[in-house]
Amino acid sequence: MPEDSMDKPNIVTCTAPVNIAVVKYWGKRDEELILPINSSLSVTLHQDQLKTTTTIATSRSFQEDRIWLNGKEEDINHPRLQSCLREIRRLARKRRNDDDPSLDSTGLSQRVHICSVNNFPTAAGLASSAAGFACLVYTLARVFGVEGELSAIARQGSGSACRSMYGGFVQWIMGEKEDGKDSLAQQVEAETHWPELRILVLVASAERKPVGSTSGMQTSVKTSSLLKHRADSVVPGRMADMIEAVQKKDFAAFAELTMKDSNQFHATCLDTYPPIFYLNRVSQQIINVVHRYNRHYGETRLAYTFDAGPNAVIFMLKQHVPEFVQVVQHFFPPETNGGQFIKGLPVNSAALSEELKQDIGLEPMPKGISYIISTKAGPGPCVVTDPTQHLLGSDGFPIGSV
Numbered sequence: 001m002p003e004d005s006m007d008k009p010n011i012v013t014c015t016a017p018v019n020i021a022v023v024k025y026w027g028k029r030d031e032e033l034i035l036p037i038n039s040s041l042s043v044t045l046h047q048d049q050l051k052t053t054t055t056i057a058t059s060r061s062f063q064e065d066r067i068w069l070n071g072k073e074e075d076i077n078h079p080r081l082q083s084c085l086r087e088i089r090r091l092a093r094k095r096r097n098d099d100d101p102s103l104d105s106t107g108l109s110q111r112v113h114i115c116s117v118n119n120f121p122t123a124a125g126l127a128s129s130a131a132g133f134a135c136l137v138y139t140l141a142r143v144f145g146v147e148g149e150l151s152a153i154a155r156q157g158s159g160s161a162c163r164s165m166y167g168g169f170v171q172w173i174m175g176e177k178e179d180g181k182d183s184l185a186q187q188v189e190a191e192t193h194w195p196e197l198r199i200l201v202l203v204a205s206a207e208r209k210p211v212g213s214t215s216g217m218q219t220s221v222k223t224s225s226l227l228k229h230r231a232d233s234v235v236p237g238r239m240a241d242m243i244e245a246v247q248k249k250d251f252a253a254f255a256e257l258t259m260k261d262s263n264q265f266h267a268t269c270l271d272t273y274p275p276i277f278y279l280n281r282v283s284q285q286i287i288n289v290v291h292r293y294n295r296h297y298g299e300t301r302l303a304y305t306f307d308a309g310p311n312a313v314i315f316m317l318k319q320h321v322p323e324f325v326q327v328v329q330h331f332f333p334p335e336t337n338g339g340q341f342i343k344g345l346p347v348n349s350a351a352l353s354e355e356l357k358q359d360i361g362l363e364p365m366p367k368g369i370s371y372i373i374s375t376k377a378g379p380g381p382c383v384v385t386d387p388t389q390h391l392l393g394s395d396g397f398p399i400g401s402v
Contacts, residue, residue, distance in 0.1 A: 007059055007060055007061040008059070008394070009057035009058060009059040009061075009062075009113070009392070009394070009395070009396035010057065010058045010059070010143065011055060011056070011057045011387075011390055011392055011394075011396070012055070012056055012057075012139055012142045012143045012383070013053065013054065013055040013056075013139070013383070013384040013389055013390050013391065014053075014054055014135055014138050014139040014142060014381055014382065014383050014384060015047055015051045015052065015053045015054075015135065015381065015382055015384060016047075016051065016052050016054070016131050016132075016134040016135035016138055016164050016165075016380070016381040017044045017045055017046070017047045017050065017051055017131060017134075017164055017167070017378055017379070017380065017381070018044075018045045018050040018051070018052075018120065018128075018130060018131045018164065019042040019043065019044045019045065019130055019131075019160060019163045019164045019170065020042055020043050020045060020199070020305060020307065020313045021040050021041065021042040021160065021163070021305070021307065022041055022042060022043060022242060022254070022257070022258040022261060022305055022315075023039070023040050023041040023235060023238055023239055023242050023257070023261050024040060024261055024262070024265040024307070025038065025040035025159055025160060025172060026038075026217055026220060026227065026265055026268060027217050027220055027221045027227055027231065028159070028217060028218075028221065030178075030180065031218070033155075033156060033179070033180040033183075034080075034155050034156055034158070034159045034180075035174070035175065035180045035183050036159060036172065036174045036183070037174070037221070037227070037228075037231045038174055038230070038231040038235040038236075039171060039172060039173055039174045039235060039236070039239050040160075040163070040171070040172045040235075040239075041169065041170065041171045041172075041188065041239060041242050041243065041246075042160070042163045042169075042170050042171075042172075043168075043169055043170075043197075043199065043315075043377055044163070044164065044166065044167045044168055044169075044170060044191065044377060044378055044379070044380065045199060045201075045375050045376075045377070045378055046191075046375045046376050046377065046378030046379075047378050047379065047382075048344070048345075048375070048378070049343070049344040049345070049373050049374070049375040050119065050120045050131070050201075050373065050375065051118075051119055051131060051135075052116060052117070052118050052119075052128070052131035052132050052134070052135040053116065053117050053119075053135070053384070053389070053391060054114065054115070054116040054132075054135040054136055054138075054139045054391070055114075055115045055116075055139070055390045055391035055392045056112055056113070056114050056115075056139045056140060056143050056392075057112065057113045057392045057396040058110040058111070058112050058113075058143055059110060059111070059113075059396050060110055061396075062110065062111035062112070062113060062396060063111065064076075064111055065085065065111050065112050065113075065114075066111075066112075066113050066114070067081065067113075067114040067115075067116070068113075068114070068115045068116070068398050069116050069117075069132075070116070070117050070118060071117070071398075076114075080133070080156065080157045080158065081136070081157065083156045083157070084133065084136055084137050084140065084153055084154070084156060084157045085112070085140065087153045087156065088137065088140040088141060088144055088146055088153065089108065089144065091144075091146045091153075092108055092144035092145060092146050093108055095145065095146065095147075096108065108144065112140075112143070113392055113396045113397065114136065114139075115391040115392050115398050116132060116135065116136065116391070117391060118131065118132065120373070129157070129158035129160070129161065129213075130158055130160040130161045130163065130164045131161075131164055132157075132158070132161070133154050133157030133158040133161035133164075134154050134161045134162075134164035134165050134381055135164075135381060136154075136157060137150050137153045137154040137157065137161070137165075138150065138154075138165065138381040142383060149184065150165055151163075151165040151166075151172075151184050151185035152180065152181065152183065152184055154185075155172075155180070155183060155184075155185075159172075160172070162183075162184065162185040163185045164380070164381070165185055165380055165381060166185055166186075166187040166380045167187070167190060167191040167377070167378055167379035167380040168187055168188070168189050168190040168191040168192070168193060168377055168379075169187070169188040169189045169193065169194075169246045169377070170185050170186065170187055170188060171185070171186050171188050171239065171243065172184070172185045172186075173185075173186060188243055188246055188247070189246055189247060191376075191377040191378050191379050193246075193249075193377075194246070194249050194377065195376075196249075196317045196318045196319075197249075197251075197315065197316075197317065197318075197376060197377060198315070198316055198317065198318050198320075198321050198345075198374070198375075198376050199313060199314070199315055199374075199375050199376060199377070200313070200314045200316070200321070200324070200325070200328075200372050200373070200374055200375075201311060201312075201313050201314075201372065201373040201375065202286060202311060202312040202313075202314060202328065202332075202369050202372055203311050203369065203370045203371050203372070203373065204280065204282040204283060204286070204310040204311050204312065204368065204369055204370070210277075211276050211278075211308075212308075213308045216269065216272070216276050216308060219272050219273075219274075219276070220268055220269065220271075220272040220276070223271075223272050223273040224268050224271040224272045224273075225271070226264075226267060226268050226271040227268050227271070227272075230264055230268060234264065238257060238260075238261060241253065241257055242254070242257050242258075245257060251300070251315075251317055252299065252300045254303065254315070255300045255301075255302065255303030255315060256300060256303070258303040258304075258305050258315060259290075259303050259304055259305070261305070262304060262305040262306050265306075266278060266279055266306065269308075278306065278307075278308050278309055278310060279306060279310055280310045281365070281368075282310060282332070282365060282368040282369065283306055283310045283311075283312060285331070285332075285362060285365055285368065286304060286312045286314075287304060287312075288362060289327065289328075289331055289360055289362065290302045290303070290304045290314065292359060292360040292361070292362070293324070293327060293356070293360060295359070296355075296356055296359040296360070301316060301317070301320050301324075302314055302315070302316050302320070302324060303315040303316070321347055321348075321374070322347055322348045322349060322350035323350045323352065323356075325342060325347050325350070325372065325374075326349075326350050326351070326352040327352065327356070327360070328369060328372060329341070330352055330357060330364065331360065331362055331364050331365065331368075332364065332365050332366075332367075332368040332369040333364055333366045333367070334367065334369065334370075334371070335367055340371065341371050341372060342371070342372050342374055343371055343372065343373050343374065344372075344373045344374040344375050345374040345375060345376065346374075347374055
């Protein structure tokens, strides 16, 4: 066999989704293993709108492991990255030793080149680390032939990444064991379960958030008494109620639980000392708009949730999307010369009644929202079969790099 064909990299590309928690995870009982102090539940967003794409190449010719994120080389020695790499390689070796000693062992000692891109703002409170680590672990598993339960490995990269290993509606069971082996994600319902459900991401700020989630959680665990009350007394019942609401497709119950949990999470951030402010004036205005819209109709048609950032995620049923988009455009007038305001799933036009405008009755905030991403629940990670989609070239280096 010619020498150069043996050195040709083995290349695999996969994609993974963002997830949005409707019962929030905030606080760890073990920092190193990323074990949460409470269970959580999320909705996986569709990858047609929000996803991470990761290409991994292995080759004998690579001198060291390397990683490029969104066009820039990063430190491969980041502890959480290393723990994911180490665990996948350990499982690959174990599989070879236990099951099939004839499995190709050369690949296990080879170095990896990793290239990853997000098609949405990074570190702006849009769950970029969840999609990123889920994609990393899923792709590594394909490269090294590792099968089975991967959410516990993804969890060690970023807690919420374990939930991005599945599509649809996903719970992360906090677990009780010290080694974290029972702290796993589990699909509650598939993405096809509730086809009428729609999700709008209102991007209020694409900037990096002022306090990262990891440091924010650490401070909350140390200083917030509300955090402990929430984990012990509120979340267990809320998880059961939320799973029931999802399974019954009871939007009113789902919406109320989602908003209450978002409010309590941000109350916990305020109860942290010194307090953490993830919501801004635009976020507060969105909250007011949603409650006044629901009051106008005398029923709960919209629900908001905010993660550790100012961007709102709004849940509603499909038939209410066109009118609510008009509400957003009225109360948060976009820049007329800006780019596309509505991205993702197409939205039909609708009229906005004077009565609704008056009932909401707030002063418009021009340019408060940069753009809207229109999406729905979607599937978990998947392999990309089209080689033209690889982010690494045949030499194993990022395409377009010098």
